[in-house]
Amino acid sequence: MGLLDLENRALITDFYQLTMSASYFQHNHNPAAAFEMFIRRLPENRGYLVFAGLEQTLEYLENFRFLPEEIAHLKANPVFKHIPKSFFDFLLELKFTGEVWALDEGEVFFAGEPIVAVRAPLIQAQLVETYLLCMINFPTLVATKAARVVEAGRGRPVIDFGTRRAHGPEASVLAARAAYLGGCAGTSNVYAASRLGIPAVGTMAHSYVMAFKSEKEAFENYLADFPENAVLLIDTYDTIHAAHLVAEMKGEIRGVRLDSGDLLQLSKSARRILDQAGKKSTRIVASGDLNEYRIDELMRKKAPIDMFGVGTELVTSKDAPALGGIYKLVELETPAGSKYTLKLSSQKATYPGMKQIWRKTGDKKFYAEDVIGCAQEKMPGRPLLRKVMEKGKRIGKPPALKELQEKAQDELERIPPRVRSLTSPGHYPVKYSEKLRRLRQKLVREIKHEQGLL
Amino acid sequence: MGLLDLENRALITDFYQLTMSASYFQHNHNPAAAFEMFIRRLPENRGYLVFAGLEQTLEYLENFRFLPEEIAHLKANPVFKHIPKSFFDFLLELKFTGEVWALDEGEVFFAGEPIVAVRAPLIQAQLVETYLLCMINFPTLVATKAARVVEAGRGRPVIDFGTRRAHGPEASVLAARAAYLGGCAGTSNVYAASRLGIPAVGTMAHSYVMAFKSEKEAFENYLADFPENAVLLIDTYDTIHAAHLVAEMKGEIRGVRLDSGDLLQLSKSARRILDQAGKKSTRIVASGDLNEYRIDELMRKKAPIDMFGVGTELVTSKDAPALGGIYKLVELETPAGSKYTLKLSSQKATYPGMKQIWRKTGDKKFYAEDVIGCAQEKMPGRPLLRKVMEKGKRIGKPPALKELQEKAQDELERIPPRVRSLTSPGHYPVKYSEKLRRLRQKLVREIKHEQGLL
Numbered sequence: 001m002g003l004l005d006l007e008n009r010a011l012i013t014d015f016y017q018l019t020m021s022a023s024y025f026q027h028n029h030n031p032a033a034a035f036e037m038f039i040r041r042l043p044e045n046r047g048y049l050v051f052a053g054l055e056q057t058l059e060y061l062e063n064f065r066f067l068p069e070e071i072a073h074l075k076a077n078p079v080f081k082h083i084p085k086s087f088f089d090f091l092l093e094l095k096f097t098g099e100v101w102a103l104d105e106g107e108v109f110f111a112g113e114p115i116v117a118v119r120a121p122l123i124q125a126q127l128v129e130t131y132l133l134c135m136i137n138f139p140t141l142v143a144t145k146a147a148r149v150v151e152a153g154r155g156r157p158v159i160d161f162g163t164r165r166a167h168g169p170e171a172s173v174l175a176a177r178a179a180y181l182g183g184c185a186g187t188s189n190v191y192a193a194s195r196l197g198i199p200a201v202g203t204m205a206h207s208y209v210m211a212f213k214s215e216k217e218a219f220e221n222y223l224a225d226f227p228e229n230a231v232l233l234i235d236t237y238d239t240i241h242a243a244h245l246v247a248e249m250k251g252e253i254r255g256v257r258l259d260s261g262d263l264l265q266l267s268k269s270a271r272r273i274l275d276q277a278g279k280k281s282t283r284i285v286a287s288g289d290l291n292e293y294r295i296d297e298l299m300r301k302k303a304p305i306d307m308f309g310v311g312t313e314l315v316t317s318k319d320a321p322a323l324g325g326i327y328k329l330v331e332l333e334t335p336a337g338s339k340y341t342l343k344l345s346s347q348k349a350t351y352p353g354m355k356q357i358w359r360k361t362g363d364k365k366f367y368a369e370d371v372i373g374c375a376q377e378k379m380p381g382r383p384l385l386r387k388v389m390e391k392g393k394r395i396g397k398p399p400a401l402k403e404l405q406e407k408a409q410d411e412l413e414r415i416p417p418r419v420r421s422l423t424s425p426g427h428y429p430v431k432y433s434e435k436l437r438r439l440r441q442k443l444v445r446e447i448k449h450e451q452g453l454l
Numbered sequence: 455m456g457l458l459d460l461e462n463r464a465l466i467t468d469f470y471q472l473t474m475s476a477s478y479f480q481h482n483h484n485p486a487a488a489f490e491m492f493i494r495r496l497p498e499n500r501g502y503l504v505f506a507g508l509e510q511t512l513e514y515l516e517n518f519r520f521l522p523e524e525i526a527h528l529k530a531n532p533v534f535k536h537i538p539k540s541f542f543d544f545l546l547e548l549k550f551t552g553e554v555w556a557l558d559e560g561e562v563f564f565a566g567e568p569i570v571a572v573r574a575p576l577i578q579a580q581l582v583e584t585y586l587l588c589m590i591n592f593p594t595l596v597a598t599k600a601a602r603v604v605e606a607g608r609g610r611p612v613i614d615f616g617t618r619r620a621h622g623p624e625a626s627v628l629a630a631r632a633a634y635l636g637g638c639a640g641t642s643n644v645y646a647a648s649r650l651g652i653p654a655v656g657t658m659a660h661s662y663v664m665a666f667k668s669e670k671e672a673f674e675n676y677l678a679d680f681p682e683n684a685v686l687l688i689d690t691y692d693t694i695h696a697a698h699l700v701a702e703m704k705g706e707i708r709g710v711r712l713d714s715g716d717l718l719q720l721s722k723s724a725r726r727i728l729d730q731a732g733k734k735s736t737r738i739v740a741s742g743d744l745n746e747y748r749i750d751e752l753m754r755k756k757a758p759i760d761m762f763g764v765g766t767e768l769v770t771s772k773d774a775p776a777l778g779g780i781y782k783l784v785e786l787e788t789p790a791g792s793k794y795t796l797k798l799s800s801q802k803a804t805y806p807g808m809k810q811i812w813r814k815t816g817d818k819k820f821y822a823e824d825v826i827g828c829a830q831e832k833m834p835g836r837p838l839l840r841k842v843m844e845k846g847k848r849i850g851k852p853p854a855l856k857e858l859q860e861k862a863q864d865e866l867e868r869i870p871p872r873v874r875s876l877t878s879p880g881h882y883p884v885k886y887s888e889k890l891r892r893l894r895q896k897l898v899r900e901i902k903h904e905q906g907l908l
Contacts, residue, residue, distance in 0.1 A: 003513075004628075012617065014618070014656055015644050016658055018656070020676075029666070055457075129618075166592070167775075169624065174458075189466065190467055211783060225476060237907060318775055321771075322772055324766070341664040451668060451669055
């Protein structure tokens with residue numbers, strides 16, 4: 001498939017990762033390093049995030065390598081003209097041999113918390129940054145959006161209908177996976193459904209209705225072919241008229257779909273028309289620019305809708321379409337032992353050293369507080385970061401997607417309701433341990449001194 | 455790469471495309487059909503869109519096929535239990551044999567205009583809908599965003615720095631291509647750069663500065679390795695302090711990068727410090743949550759910035775992260791000849807039949823008006839839709855990406871300035887031909903009559 005075969009992915013990185021690596025190599029500076037990924041601020045209206053994308057990140061790390069033709073092309077770039085051949089030979093042999101700590105997919109997290117940590121030789125850890133961020137940022141956005149949309153639906157199934165509006169075909173597959181992980185009940189994406197065991201869900205399109213002589217003929221044909229599963233789209237010409245057509249049809253009909261107009265009024269009218277014809281079991285599916293806010297409103301107004309199809313808003317996380325996940329150097333081995341590192345940039349400061357998060361439960365089932373401390377500390381609460389990769393090999397088998405969905409559901413139910421609010425959510429308390437705060441203070445002084453800033 | 459190998463892409467479609475196809479097949483209803491893709495409304499603050507994504511769409515169509523294991527999996531889905539084996543045998547043999555008309559990539563277009571038209575047997579045209587929409591919607595968003603950001607930069611080069619925030623790795627590659635097509639001067643994405651011949655651009659990361667004992671050592675090391683190309687990142691600890699460090703370094707330095715803080719004030723200070731040290735040729739690169747609005751403001755306030763790196767906002771088209779491109783059945787062969795089709799849904803009505811767009815130039819170089827008419831009409835102006843695929847094979851060779859960038863630049867310069875405005879742009883006149891309007895009126899009456907709505 002030309003440009004998009006993407007069979008080998010090491011080159012999906014930022015150019016500076018390669019120039020910096022060349023420079024590290026030249027200066028014989030490739031010590032063990034630790035980097036952590038975290039989110040500085042939660043997106044608007046988000047009180048929490050649902051972690052996703054780890055599985056594909058680990059796959060990437062396990063398969064990380066450069067192909068000879070890729071290296072040949074790089075070497076020819078005049079930017080590298082002072083870099084000796086030995087660096088490119090080194091790249092050709094390079095594999096990812098490091099250690100990865102991460103949250104479980106489906107775990108809930110908050111701003112400032114380390115969600116993935118990589119411990120590897122500096123050059124390896126640097127080269128994988130871009131892909132790792134990309135592969136966590138997007139699925140996490142969608143899993144979070146799905147959790148919100150599902151919460152708004154109050155138990156009614158929500159289906160991912162977003163493939164056509166995703167940021168390319170691969171994004172549609174990643175989104176289908178993340179949406180299911182975050183609580184959706186199915187996807188329209190056939191590839192994702194068949195590869196991941198997600199229920200494939202579909203109704204019919206306007207073109208189907210238009211392709212037959214009449215709406216009635218289209219409905220009858222579809223029902224004949226899918227007697228148990230026909231969900232008939234009733235807004236191609238006139239919704240109320242089509243609802244009457246369905247009401248007059250013989251036998252049980254699985255459902256009807258509304259895709260435009262005033263969904264509250266139309267669902268009420270359709271329900272009444274179907275009920276009057278004795279079609280109480282016929283479900284009403286609604287779609288068309290839905291999101292958590294509109295679904296919440298429909299539910300509050302008691303719209304008789306049984307299932308929601310959500311597309312654009314879900315797969316692009318439209319009201320928060322980017323997650324600012326960042327990956328920062330926190331530790332570096334030196335001949336004198338570990339050196340902790342941090343950034344002082346205005347508004348963009350970081351905390352030093354590898355960390356752990358401990359999550360404490362309050363007197364009810366709800367989570368009460370997280371504490372971020374140095375990795376080697378012992379603290380009360382459940383530690384959230386687990387070692388998932390060692391010497392470049394994943395530890396254990398990847399869990400089934402269904403298990404991750406259940407994990408996410410369990411976790412979501414333990415977030416305090418005010419933090420789960422769809423708008424202006426409350427702040428969940430995340431603290432830093434005494435030891436970590438002291439380490440930071442000490443280091444800030446040292447760095448200011450070393451860099452000549454005092 | 456497991457889930458993301460995506461070697462065969464026919465399954466990246468909505469499930470209903472397959473159920474509808476099964477039903478068409480069952481009813482022996484697979485006439486020649488025509489579908490058109492268009493955008494109903496321009497996203498907010500957009501006065502125009504830049505067409506992109508055609509190349510990858512045509513690649514998909516040329517390679518469209520189902521694999522035996524994919525079909526076996528589908529057939530096992532109980533939804534298809536009344537569908538005979540012959541349908542699945544039919545799918546196994548299926549290729550795309552149709553005809554495609556489209557705008558050139560880089561062409562500018564407006565709401566309501568058909569941008570891709572597919573003429574093929576109904577089932578084929580239906581099955582490719584989802585992928586086609588997905589593959590045009592996203593690149594078009596990014597090419598458009600790029601055009602806006604580049605316009606705001608008033609001639610200063612803009613580089614795509616967005617890979618880590620794209621909606622997955624493939625989206626980062628699609629975005630790099632579309633951004634270049636829309637006017638960017640380079641990308642940080644090494645894969646896209648090496649596959650597409652886009653200049654690869656990079657500076658250094660904060661981690662590079664932090665990985666050495668001091669900022670000064672880091673700067674000196676990088677400069678030694680990349681003497682002609684070193685762009686030194688100066689905001690890791692203290693920007694002004696680092697600018698002085700750079701000013702005191704020996705020799706010519708290609709550039710410095712600012713990535714946080716008040717870019718206007720910091721760029722002015724850095725410029726002054728560098729100039730006073732005789733480093734007038736050292737360029738200032740700015741990055742950090744930039745978009746067309748912020749760049750426009752910086753330029754209006756005369757920030758001495760020579761190059762912009764734009765990431766998140768560019769690759770997600772953050773203020774308009776989804777494009778509502780739709781694909782509607784407009785024509786169907788019947789024994790009695792062509793049947794035109796349209797939708798009457800409230801707010802979602804369509805125009806019937808295959809169409810053409812004619813673009814007229816005014817007395818200056820600017821475009822004055824587009825007219826959408828029936829495909830077979832003859833009208834003054836330049837027709838925009840070209841036949842790009844016949845019998846499932848692309849016509850001619852794909853143009854070089856650089857040519858598409860030049861095409862886009864030429865077209866953008868001919869859009870009236872008020873339509874190109876970054877906020878509240880003026881409306882570009884798009885009209886329907888007399889013949890097309892009459893055809894629609896006639897058809898609306900006929901459909902209302904046929905469907906029993908009159």
